[in-house]
Amino acid sequence: MxxxxxxxxxxxxxxxxxxxxxxxxxxxxxxxxxxxxxxxxxxxxxxxxxxxxxxxxxxxxxxxxxxxxxxxxxxxxxxxxxxxxxxxxxxxxxxxxxxxxxxxxxxxxxxxxxxxxxxxxxxxxxxxxxxxxxxxxxxxxxxxxxxxxxxxxxxxxxxxxxxxxxxxxxxxxxxxxxxxxxxxxxxxxxxxxxxxxxxxxxxxxxxxxxxLPMPSAFDRDNADELPAGVELNARLDIPDATQAYRVTLAGGPSMASNDRYAMRLLSSIIGDDGGSRLFWDLIDTGRAEIATLWPQEFSDTGAMFTYLVCTPDAMDSNIRLMNEAIDLVIRDGVKQEELDQVINKTVAGVIMASERPSQRLFGLGSHWLCCRKYLSTDDLLDAYRRVDVSAIEAAARTYLCSEPTEVIAAASDEPSLTP
Incomplete structure (x- = not known):
C-alpha cells in the first residue's frame, strides 16, 4: 500500500x-x-x-x-x-x-x-x-x-x-x-x-x-491597452488553410470543485476522441476530422473546450450537429449504461496510470501546489464511482447552458462562418 x-x-x-x-x-x-x-x-x-x-x-x-x-x-x-x-x-x-x-x-x-x-x-x-x-x-x-x-x-x-x-x-x-x-x-x-x-x-x-534578494514590486499593466502582439479578433484568417478550425470555451469546474468528476465523465460521453456521441455523429460519418469536448481545470475556475476541424463548407452544419448533441444531453440526460461504460473506462485508465510513479507525480504535485490537498488513487476511483445520472444532469445544466466564446481559424478567402 x-x-x-x-x-x-x-x-x-x-x-x-x-x-x-x-x-x-x-x-x-x-x-x-x-x-x-x-x-x-x-x-x-x-x-x-x-x-x-x-x-x-x-x-x-x-x-x-x-x-x-x-x-x-x-x-x-x-x-x-x-x-x-x-x-x-x-x-x-x-x-x-x-x-x-x-x-x-x-x-x-x-x-x-x-x-x-x-x-x-x-x-x-x-x-x-x-x-x-x-x-x-x-x-x-x-x-x-x-x-x-x-x-x-x-x-x-x-x-x-x-x-x-x-x-x-x-x-x-x-x-x-x-x-x-x-x-x-x-x-x-x-x-x-x-x-x-x-x-x-x-x-x-x-x-x-x-x-535571494526580493525585487521591487512589479509594474502594473495598463488595462486600457492591449499587450504588444495581442489581438482579440474572434476570426483568424489563415491564407493557405484547406480546413477550418473552430474552438470554443465556456465555464467549467475548478480543480477544487466536486463537480469536476461528473464533468470529466460527461465530457467523455459527449466528446471523447473515440466512442463518444460526437465521434459517432461527426468523425465516424466522415463529416469532420476532429470533434471533441473536454474540461480544463484551474485552481479557482475551469474551462470547457470544444474543438472542431472540418472542411469550410461543412462547418455550419457540423456546428449545428455539435450543438444538438450538447442540447440533447441538457434536455434528456444520459443513459445509465452510457455512464457505466465511461466510468469503467475512466477507472481502468486511472488504475493503469497509477502503476507509473511519474504519472502519480503530476497529480500529487499539482494538486498540492494549488489546493494543499492529497488525493489518493482510491479516493479518485471512489469519486468517479460515486457519480450518478443525476450528478451528470446537474453538471450539464450548470456548465453546458452558457453561450461559449468562439474562435474560428480558416482561409481568408472563405465566406464568414456563423453558427
Missing part, C-alpha cells in the same frame, strides 16, 4: 510524497507557482522562457554538465510550463534518489547568464513561429484571450514575438527572485522513495534558498 507523507522545511519549502516501496522506480519534481497568469506585460512568456534557462547551467554545473548528468541517471526527465505552474521532473531508479535531488535542486538556482539568455531567446522565438504556423494556428490562445482577457489566465504561455524580443535578462532575474522562493514551491515525489532521506537531502540542498 502507498503512504502519503508531507513535511515543511524551515525555509518554507513543502515536501510531499506518495511512498510505495513495491515500485521499481521513483519520480521527483519541483512544482513552482509561476505560470502565465503570474506575469505582467513586460514578463509575458517569462515563466516558459525561464523553464528553458534552468537547463543552461548553474554556479557549479555547466549546461553540458546538467544534461550529461540527466543522461547518466538514465531516467526520464523534462519540464513544462502552464498558466499556473512550472514543473521540473525526473523518474529514476531509487538508488539515484540523492543524486537526482541534488541535480534538480541545483538546477533550481540557475546562472541566468546573459549570453545564454540571448541565445535561448532565439529558440523561444522559433518555437512561437513554429506554433503559429501549425493548426489550429493559435486559435486556443486566442479563445483564452477573448474569454478571460489578454492577462491573467488569458495570457499566452509562450508570450508573443514582441514580448520575447523586448525582454531583458534583468527582467528574468527579478522574476526568478520573486517566484522561485521556497514558500512558493513544492518538492513532490512518488514511487519507491525514501521520504526521510528526501527531507534531509532537500533541506541540505535548499538551505540557502531564502537568501
Amino acid at each position: 502507498s503512504e502519503f507523507r508531507s513535511e515543511t522545511l524551515d525555509n518554507g519549502l513543502q515536501v510531499v510524497a506518495e511512498v510505495d516501496n513495491r515500485g521499481y522506480s521513483a519520480a521527483l519534481g519541483y512544482f513552482v507557482r509561476a505560470g502565465a497568469r503570474d506575469e505582467n506585460d513586460a514578463q509575458s512568456g517569462l515563466s516558459h522562457f525561464l523553464e528553458h534557462m534552468m537547463f543552461k547551467g548553474t554556479a557549479t554545473r555547466s549546461a553540458a554538465d546538467v544534461n550529461r548528468e540527466l543522461d547518466e541517471l538514465g531516467g526520464q526527465s523534462n519540464a513544462y510550463t502552464s498558466e499556473e505552474q512550472t514543473v521540473y521532473y525526473a523518474a529514476v531508479l531509487p538508488k539515484y534518489q540523492q543524486r537526482m535531488v541534488d541535480l534538480l535542486s541545483d538546477m533550481m538556482r540557475p546562472r541566468l547568464d546573459e549570453n545564454e539568455f540571448d541565445t535561448e531567446r532565439g529558440v523561444i522565438l522559433e518555437e512561437i513561429a513554429k506554433y503559429e504556423d501549425q493548426p489550429p494556428f493559435g486559435a486556443f490562445e486566442r479563445v483564452m484571450e477573448c474569454a478571460y482577457g489578454p492577462r491573467g489566465l488569458g495570457r499566452r504561455v509562450l508570450g508573443t514575438t514582441e514580448s520575447i524580443s523586448n525582454m531583458h535578462v534583468d527582467t528574468m532575474r527579478d522574476y526568478f527572485s520573486a517566484r522561485y522562493r521556497p514558500a512558493n514551491m513544492v518538492l513532490a515525489a512518488s514511487g519507491n522513495v525514501d521520504f526521510d532521506a528526501l527531507v534531509k537531502q532537500a533541506g541540505e540542498a535548499t538551505a540557502n534558498w531564502n537568501d
Whole structure:
C-alpha cells in the first residue's frame, strides 16, 4: 500500500510524497507557482522562457554538465510550463534518489547568464513561429484571450514575438527572485522513495534558498491597452488553410470543485476522441476530422473546450450537429449504461496510470501546489464511482447552458462562418 507523507522545511519549502516501496522506480519534481497568469506585460512568456534557462547551467554545473548528468541517471526527465505552474521532473531508479535531488535542486538556482539568455531567446522565438504556423494556428490562445482577457489566465504561455524580443535578462532575474522562493514551491515525489532521506537531502540542498534578494514590486499593466502582439479578433484568417478550425470555451469546474468528476465523465460521453456521441455523429460519418469536448481545470475556475476541424463548407452544419448533441444531453440526460461504460473506462485508465510513479507525480504535485490537498488513487476511483445520472444532469445544466466564446481559424478567402 502507498503512504502519503508531507513535511515543511524551515525555509518554507513543502515536501510531499506518495511512498510505495513495491515500485521499481521513483519520480521527483519541483512544482513552482509561476505560470502565465503570474506575469505582467513586460514578463509575458517569462515563466516558459525561464523553464528553458534552468537547463543552461548553474554556479557549479555547466549546461553540458546538467544534461550529461540527466543522461547518466538514465531516467526520464523534462519540464513544462502552464498558466499556473512550472514543473521540473525526473523518474529514476531509487538508488539515484540523492543524486537526482541534488541535480534538480541545483538546477533550481540557475546562472541566468546573459549570453545564454540571448541565445535561448532565439529558440523561444522559433518555437512561437513554429506554433503559429501549425493548426489550429493559435486559435486556443486566442479563445483564452477573448474569454478571460489578454492577462491573467488569458495570457499566452509562450508570450508573443514582441514580448520575447523586448525582454531583458534583468527582467528574468527579478522574476526568478520573486517566484522561485521556497514558500512558493513544492518538492513532490512518488514511487519507491525514501521520504526521510528526501527531507534531509532537500533541506541540505535548499538551505540557502531564502537568501535571494526580493525585487521591487512589479509594474502594473495598463488595462486600457492591449499587450504588444495581442489581438482579440474572434476570426483568424489563415491564407493557405484547406480546413477550418473552430474552438470554443465556456465555464467549467475548478480543480477544487466536486463537480469536476461528473464533468470529466460527461465530457467523455459527449466528446471523447473515440466512442463518444460526437465521434459517432461527426468523425465516424466522415463529416469532420476532429470533434471533441473536454474540461480544463484551474485552481479557482475551469474551462470547457470544444474543438472542431472540418472542411469550410461543412462547418455550419457540423456546428449545428455539435450543438444538438450538447442540447440533447441538457434536455434528456444520459443513459445509465452510457455512464457505466465511461466510468469503467475512466477507472481502468486511472488504475493503469497509477502503476507509473511519474504519472502519480503530476497529480500529487499539482494538486498540492494549488489546493494543499492529497488525493489518493482510491479516493479518485471512489469519486468517479460515486457519480450518478443525476450528478451528470446537474453538471450539464450548470456548465453546458452558457453561450461559449468562439474562435474560428480558416482561409481568408472563405465566406464568414456563423453558427
